[in-house]
Amino acid sequence: MATNTLTAQHEEHHDGGHHEPPAKVYGRQKMAMWLFIGGDIITMSAMLFTYLYLRGLNTQNHWMSMVGLPVDKVHTYSYYENLSDIPTQHLIHVAPMSPSFNWLVTGVVVVSALIFWAAERNLRKTKNRAAFTWSAVLATLIIVVAAVLSIVQLRHLPQIFVAKNDSHTLSYTAYSSSMMVIIGSALVHFILLAYLGLAMVIRSARGVLTGEKWHHAGLVRLFWVWVAVSGVIVSAITTTVNVH
Amino acid sequence: MTTTLQHAPTKAGGGLARRQNFLTALISGVVFAWLAWYIGRHTLDTTTRSFSDQVAVLTACGWTVGFWFGIGALNGPGRWLTGRDHTRADDLYYAGENQGRARYWKYCTDHKVVGVQYIIMTMVLLGTGGILAMAIRTQLLTPGNHFVDQQVYNGFIAVHGMLMILALIVAVAGPWANFVVPIMIGAHDMAFPRLNALSLWTLVAAAGLLLTTLAVGSLPVGWVVLAPISNQAGVGMDFFAMAIIVFTVSTTVAGINTIATVMTLRTKGMTLSRLPIFVWGSVIAAALGLYAFPYFLTVEAIQILDRTVSTSFFVATGGGAGWLQANLFWLMGHPEVYVILIPAVAALFEIAAVMSRKPVFSYRTAIAGMTGLAGLSILVWAHHMFTTGWAPTLGGPFMLTTELISIPTGLFFLVLLGTLWRGNIWMKLPTLWLFGFVFNFIIAGITGIYLSDIPIDNQLHGTMFVTAHFHYVFVGSVLFGAIAALAFWFPKVSGRYLDETQGKISFWLVFIGVQVTFLAMFTSGLRGMPRRYSSYSMIFEHTNFVTTMGAYMIMAGMLVLLGAVISSWRKGEPSGPNPWQANSLEWLVPTPPPLENFDVLPTIKEDPYNFGGKR
Structure with missing residues (x-):
């Protein structure tokens, strides 16, 4: 056998798998969270690429051509000459919502992130578990509000009436499509945050999460802040590179 | 010092995890997929052009969630949510300790x-x-x-x-x-x-x-x-x-x-x-x-x-x-x-x-x-x-x-x-x-x-x-x-x-x-x-x-x-x-390697490619 260059030494204090100090485990988990956020950044980039690409193309002037017009004009587009010809079931009453609504949702998320951040910091410093629990409850409720606002936003994306293969359908414009995927992605994140927030509340209430064992709260804070930051980035882009 | 498997407590809590395996995952996946398909068929608007696509996506989601549930992938997140974290015994159970070949059909963490x-x-x-x-x-x-x-x-x-x-x-x-x-x-x-x-x-x-x-x-x-x-x-x-x-x-x-x-x-x-x-x-x-x-x-x-x-x-x-x-x-x-x-x-x-x-x-x-x-x-x-x-x-x-x-x-x-x-x-x-x-x-x-x-x-x-x-x-x-x-x-x-x-x-x-x-x-x-x-x-x-x-x-x-x-x-x-x-x-570890690979972790002194040209 060739020279064995690896030396196995029995070392009582060097054990990578078990009985590790929480700080070491936290470091590992934090790295995983950063990697997850890295993947999330790429996903967000892909969605913004989609938004900017379609905005740049503005194929057949359909990026936002229908937004802001009265609903009846939206529906008469390209298929029916008279409004009265439109089948009743296709008369939807969707008022286009300002892109600035994104800032409202983002503002709500930022507030929830700040509350959770402060709560986690306070937990580490003062070990006040009760304060953390109630702050986490508040942050979670606020994120639920953000989720509801996102659903409202999704329901107000403008549609156009198009004819396809001898039939007709209501379609989302390129703008609405791009916004749908961005808002939908945000909604998924809010639901995930609601799960994490709820877990924080329960774990804190049960005494699993304490001033000494705060590390999972640190991880959740990291993700929460990232969601808020991503909201700011998305809102900035969708309101500046925008409609007309 | 290292807690080896032989010395660890082996009784894991919870009965559900013990029954979950590939077969239960398949059954659960099919059942959830069918439920999703059924709900989709009876709740979505059948007049829309994309009705069948909506039902298909819902069915696929049902299959995935059902499969995760049946194999045991959701046990951990569920327990974490409720603050009942896995114990060392649970971890060893999930690692397949003393389960023979059955562990190859399970949600094994080894x-x-x-x-x-x-x-x-x-x-x-x-x-x-x-x-x-x-x-x-x-x-x-x-x-x-x-x-x-x-x-x-x-x-x-x-x-x-x-x-x-x-x-x-x-x-x-x-x-x-x-x-x-x-x-x-x-x-x-x-x-x-x-x-x-x-x-x-x-x-x-x-x-x-x-x-x-x-x-x-x-x-x-x-x-x-x-x-x-x-x-x-x-x-x-x-x-x-x-x-x-x-x-x-x-x-x-x-x-x-x-x-x-x-x-x-x-x-x-x-x-x-x-x-x-x-x-x-x-x-x-x-x-x-x-x-x-x-x-x-x-x-x-x-x-x-x-x-x-x-x-x-x-x-x-x-x-x-x-x-x-x-x-x-x-x-x-x-x-x-x-x-x-x-x-x-x-x-x-x-x-x-x-x-x-x-x-x-x-x-x-x-x-x-x-x-x-x-x-x-x-x-x-x-x-x-x-x-x-x-x-x-x-x-x-x-x-x-x-x-x-x-x-x-x-x-x-x-x-x-x-x-x-x-x-x-x-x-x-x-x-x-x-x-x-x-x-x-x-x-x-x-x-x-x-x-x-x-x-x-x-x-x-x-x-x-x-x-x-x-x-x-x-x-x-x-x-x-x-x-x-x-x-x-x-x-x-x-x-x-x-x-x-x-x-x-x-x-x-x-x-x-x-x-x-x-x-x-x-x-x-x-x-x-x-x-x-x-x-x-x-x-x-x-x-x-x-x-x-x-x-x-x-x-x-x-x-x-x-x-x-x-x-x-x-x-x-x-x-x-x-x-x-x-x-x-x-x-340098035995074959097959033990559950946790090393009783004691080694210390490395050189790179692994110093063969001296010999066999």
Whole structure:
């Protein structure tokens, strides 16, 4: 056998798998969270690429051509000459919502992130578990509000009436499509945050999460802040590179 | 001090987890899928054009959630939510302690079990994709053949392509980044054992969705899922897209786990410059996957939205564009080639060093080559779109970046040949496959340079030349690397050698088969035969006949290899713990390695390639 260059030494204090100090485990988990956020950044980039690409193309002037017009004009587009010809079931009453609504949702998320951040910091410093629990409850409720606002936003994306293969359908414009995927992605994140927030509340209430064992709260804070930051980035882009 | 398994408490709480296995996952997946289908049928608006697509997506979601529930993937998140974290006994139970072979059918967190599960999964995917390949080649045996009709043929092309891509993504990184990497770096397990199991079983769920596409509808989209034709495909397209989304969850989780493991669990003295080169390859591929696969997720998600809620991402009448799909897909698609290739090459570096009794030639060059390839691969995507008419002015820069790929690829050859050069080469089965790789990869690389050149690509794009080129990459190179890795680490998994005689028969059948199949396919392509057609002109008859014969030869070789794996696992020649007399840590632990690999973690003093030229 060739020279064995690896030396196995029995070392009582060097054990990578078990009985590790929480700080070491936290470091590992934090790295995983950063990697997850890295993947999330790429996903967000892909969605913004989609938004900017379609905005740049503005194929057949359909990026936002229908937004802001009265609903009846939206529906008469390209298929029916008279409004009265439109089948009743296709008369939807969707008022286009300002892109600035994104800032409202983002503002709500930022507030929830700040509350959770402060709560986690306070937990580490003062070990006040009760304060953390109630702050986490508040942050979670606020994120639920953000989720509801996102659903409202999704329901107000403008549609156009198009004819396809001898039939007709209501379609989302390129703008609405791009916004749908961005808002939908945000909604998924809010639901995930609601799960994490709820877990924080329960774990804190049960005494699993304490001033000494705060590390999972640190991880959740990291993700929460990232969601808020991503909201700011998305809102900035969708309101500046925008409609007309 | 280390808590070894023998001393640990073994009674785990909870009865549900003990009853969960692959069978319950299948049952639960089917039940949830049926429930989702039923709810969708009775609650969604049946008058909308996309009703069946909405039901299909809902069904696919039901299958995935049901499968996760049935296998036990949701137990951990559920318990974490309620503050009832796993105890040490629970962890040991999930690691498969004292469960014998049953643990291979469960949500087992032991990285070695997951590695073996990946081996089996890879073989299942390759086998299924291979059967579809044989059906495709049989259809193309003669012009105007009626073995399958055009619609079925289209579906076979798409599912064969995607199955093989999934199989090759996990062929090296799945089994060996799981089985050997934690031992190589001196760790007890992966950083996140439950995520490790999640990545494996999520892959199984994705494979289930992909196979469903064959049953529910044709796919005229190829594996690249071309838009806007994807918007017109049957409901099979919905399952196809959902399979990819679920798969990206699997690879993302696996990638995070691999990187975190190597970065945080290296034993004392295992500096980055002492890492076995395969570990570097695994980390670089995982990082590249983390970059690439979110694009895959995004493009399939918006494809589903186009089909189910009438968005207009790819529909020009609503302001969309097919080019958007092409861009997003190839932003993923080209890096993905190197997510597949880099682990195979890194495994071959490892094999070359051990089998020639020399250090890896220019270790840092090897790392630079892999890193350079990963970095460049994210800048070349538009060379797949030269003929689409998208941004013609960018053709030149993308041609340049693509041709620059030759430099890190050349470094691979330099390192491999430099390592083998004047080495005391041990001509065993892994070495044979390594030489096969070198031969095939030269052809793959050189034909790639032709295709990166815009004037030539304009002539050859969409022909069988392209098909032959990427099959030299995936079959001739990656598959050879994967089989070399299997032959190399098989003794560590099973305690037995992979049978040399059967292995050599397999090698020569596959090696000659690859040349016969794909050299003839190059000829068809150069003469202008288009891809993805179920019939062709008489002028391509002879080359197609030769190609099909070659493909049968490859299949025969793979069946011999499968026989070798099964027979060797059961009654092969015992190998002992270190049959190749290697120095890296995985060979210094017993075979099979104990549950947590090391009673006491080792300290590393030197790099693993100091063989002194001796055997």
